[in-house]
Amino acid sequence: MAADQSKIRNFCIIAHIDHGKSTLADRIIEKTGLLTSREMQSQVLDNMELERERGITIKSQAVRTVYRAEDGEEYIFNLIDTPGHVDFNYEVSRSLAACDGAVLVVDAAQGIEAQTMANVYLALDHGLEVFPVINKIDLPSAEPQRVIDEIEDIIGIEAQDAPQISAKSGINIEEVLEQIVKKIPAPSGDPEAPLQALIFDSVYDSYKGVIVFCRIKEGTVKKGTRIRFMATGAEFETVEIGYFGAGQFIPCDELSAGMVGYVTASIKNVRDTRVGDTVTDAERPCAEPLPGYKKVTPMVYCGLYPADGAKYNDLRDALEKLQLNDASLQFEPETSIALGFGYRCGFLGLLHLEIIQERLEREYNLDLVTTAPGVVYKVYKTNGEMMELTNPSNLPDPAEIEYMEEPVVKAEIMVTTEFIGAIMGLCQERRGVYMGTEYMEDTRALLRYELPLNEIIYDFFDALKSRSRGYASFDYELKGYEKSELVKLDILINKEQVDALSFIVHADTAYERGRRMCEKLKEEIPRHLFEIPIQAAIGNRIIARETVKAMRKDVLAKCYGGDISRKRKLLEKQKEGKKRMRQVGNVEIPQKAFMSVLKLDDK
Amino acid sequence: MSGVRRTPLELYVHVPFCIRKCAYCDFVSGPADAEEMAGYVKALLSEIQAAGRMEKVSGYEVVSVFFGGGTPSILKASDVERVLKSIRMVFFMEEGAEITLEANPGTLTPEKLTAYRRAGINRLSLGLQSSDDRELALLGRIHTFDVFLESYRMVRDAGFSNVNVDLMAALPGQTEVSFRKSLEAVAELEPVPPEHVSVYSLIIEEGTPFYAAYHEQAEARAAGEADTGLLPSEEAERNMYYMARSFLKERGYDRYEISNFSRAGYECRHNIGYWTGVSYLGFGISASSYIEGKRFINGEDRKAYVEAMGELEEKRNSGAVLRKVRREEEIVTKDRAMEEFMFLGLRMMCGVSEKRFAERFGVSMEEIYGPVLEKMARDGLMVRDGIRSAWKLTEAGIDVSNYVLADFLL
Secondary structure, three states: OOOOHHHEEEEEEEEOOOOOHHHHHHHHHHHOOOOOHHHOOOOOOOOOHHHHHHOOOOOOOEEEEEEEOOOOOEEEEEEEOOOOOHHHHHHHHHHHHOOOEEEEEEEOOOOOOHHHHHHHHHHHHOOOEEEEEEEOOOOOOOOHHHHHHHHHHHHOOOOOOOOEOEOOOOEOHHHHHHHHHHHOOOOOOOOOOOOEEEEEEEEEEOOOEEEEEEEEEEOEEEOOOEEEEOOOOOEEEOOEEEEEEOOEEEEEOEEEOOOEEEEEOOOOOHHHOOOOOEEEEOOOOOOOOOOOOOOOOOOEEEEEEEOOHHHHHHHHHHHHHHHHHOOOOEEEEEEEOOOEEEEEEEEOOHHHHHHHHHHHHHHOOOOEEEOOOEOOEEEEEOOOOEEEEOOHHHOOOHHHEEEEEEEEEEEEEEEEHHHHHHHHHHHHHOOOEEEEEEEOOOOEEEEEEEEEHHHHOOOHHHHHHHHOOOOEEEEEEEEEEEEEOEEEEEEEEOOEEOHHHOEEEEHHHHHHHHHHHHHHHHHHOOOOOOOEEEEEEEOOEEEEEEEEOOOOOOOOOOOHHHOHHHHHHHHHHHHHHHHOEEEEOOEEEEOOHHHHOOOOOOO | OOOOOOEEEEEEEEEOEOOOOOOOOOOOOEOOOHHHHHHHHHHHHHHHHHHHHHOOHHHEEEEEEEEEEOOHHHOOHHHHHHHHHHHHHHOEEEEEEEEEEEEOOOOOOHHHHHHHHHHOOOEEEEEEEOOOHHHHHHHOOOOOHHHHHHHHHHHHHOOOOOEEEEEEEOOOOOOHHHHHHHHHHHHOOOOOOOOEEEEEEOOOOOOOHHHHHHHHHHHHHHOOOOOOOOOOOHHHHHHHHHHHHHHHHHOOOEEEEOOEEEOOOOOOHHHHHHHOOOEEEEEOOOOEEEEOOEEEEEOOOHHHHHHHHHHHHHOOOHHHHHHHHEEEEEEOOHHHHHHHHHHHHOOEOOOEEHHHHHHHHOOOHHHHHHHHHHHHHHOOOEEEEOOOOEEEEOHHHHHOHHHHHHOOOO
């Protein structure tokens, strides 16, 4: 049965972190009655434990619910969840492309924040109808009218009739549902046209193979349809099609233009089903793929090592499993003198890296050591060869190097005018080349810069936020490679070079970086029985030095009244500290030191 | 029944009262009026009796009792007497058991001391902390050195022949010179110096007024920085300990435990019990117990404690009432018992005996801890006493004792 397009609403929810996106999603699912309250986990959409803890949504997902509106009709709601970080910008854009409208959630106390603006503009760019919802009106500090005015002034969308709700307490949720029906347009598209479907996500299931999440733009897909993925050219016969119940897949006979659902076709690898690609009918293909497809390539590389060398094979198995679900993750084996056997892995960005690292630790129970993240450099050698360098340790002898190139991005930074100076200062420090400013309205501007990628992967995002008090958003795309004056900075701990801490840096900032790394390592490395020098060097030249003093003597703590548990806790803490150490020479380095040295805070 | 060998048991009685809370103190204690104190003592008596019904007391013999605080000497002598009487009714008490009461200078009178003696207190522990009035004032102590001298004289006059004096190192404003003066003042007390001296470092504990005032300095010190404000530097602090060790040795005090020094035969039995795995029962709020292979701590809420104990008079189910106040019950498994044997035992200067370990656990120390012992010996932090087949900390090991002890957790 082909569903009546006029009764379908495909939408997403846009919100700044903590403004209540997931809670509103829960309420919508609850009010549309697909689940009983008992079945509700508190946040249905964020089903990964990790997502819940970080309070952000990593992978987009979708859910279909049925709503009986005031007009007496039943509407199908397809709520598509979107990730919210610049690392996943491409995924966000594909999720938005699968929607016809967006609900913008704004916190009644906090008002509009940078991320809200970036996402709203992204949604408007995709031609989505956006209507605002003022959340958390039951907070004592709520100022709904101020926020409404702000939305109208800054974003420029009508907000006077925005539902004023509390997703947490379930206040005024019906009004949101009604506005979804009234304000978000029904999808269009011809069910009889050649199939044209947009992939906005995919997950790997060990029984069904890859489950492809898609929005049907034109045509119809049925069980048994031979489908083709236009970018990769791969062809499969569909085994199952269906839509998304809350937390479950519900099979159906067909999906036609305007609908959101999934397709399985015994696909073994997510690499065949790239997000943004177009699915068509192999026998009756559409003329053009949908616009906007990009092949996602890793931007950031780092080494991942098992803390326990014996877990090397477990790490490989875990990476392979994660890769089934995440085509943007890449890895290959490497060895380090300090860390043993591990993998050099490629990621979309630093958040992506941290998420993979945490999933490996949590879901696969691996204890990991991560090395400094870096980008891919091009090294042109005197013998005419060019090598792509992802691991600083592989840098050839300086005598063999003709010159080096580093990746440069085109960055757009949206910022309220009062912070323009601060942000320009930051870009300057990060070797940015100023390309221009555009004023969006009186209070906001768009700064354009070209920035070396290695200057933004570590802590640029944090620095941007802190210098703009949160009111800056940032997007970038790779521009290409440019020649640059780069050097390898080595770190020596107790006179021994630690290969896992080496990294490539611009010659002008090497001294400053080296100094800050030594300072940071001094904080991270616990005091030993002996004094430990920490040095930064370029070649044989020491450019910075710090010293970790010998271990502090214990004070004569009173162990009073037989409170042995207190003493035990103290010792357990000490023991815990010892466990996470990596032995380098005769120095024990905490595993997190390998990573944290690169988060050199922007003071 | 004669001829029955009973298991030694220690008792601890917590007295959570003081005239005024010292600025560094994070023990459960505070000022209270006479009525509150009376109510608390009554609750203590109920708990002692309930414990008597609950625990298999007939198999135990009390070898020491310790009244700690707070300031136990704030109690009326008759209250102390009632508590001890109650203990004697419930438990077998060894002839010559060590019965200690902590006392603060300024809370004692000759009459009170005589009554304590009569009640059976045979050891007094006096919190002097420093002989420097300026340091005492900074600590928030209620007494001056002169007041202490007066109290000490009273204690001796009342006939107490086993007396401990507590000193503290690393106080704000303290120097190595002023610390030495405190040591000298103690060693020269009249008519005879104390039989026992303990020296602890001041620890800046969270939740105390000192924390607000000094924790930044304490952190700077922990990070090895040179500027530690009013707090003595790490080096000065350590020198104070070394000074205490050598000075007290010269004056005939033997260091039998990391921070306790005594004349021969005057080691604090109660304290040693904690380090050597003797069972103990604690009464009163925040008191710890270790009995029948279990450790637990009474809750810290005084009102809840007094209320719960009040129920004992009506109800016969003592177990249910006691469980209401007991917290953090921990079963001491064999692994934990072995860990404790090591990390507690190593506080004793005589160390941990291989023979006793094997007797207790049916496995050799070497088998369980061989690699750790070897590493510690190699780093010069521990040494094996071949004559007594015992392992102990070296001076270097004492300096970093927590680092060493943590390695004995399995």
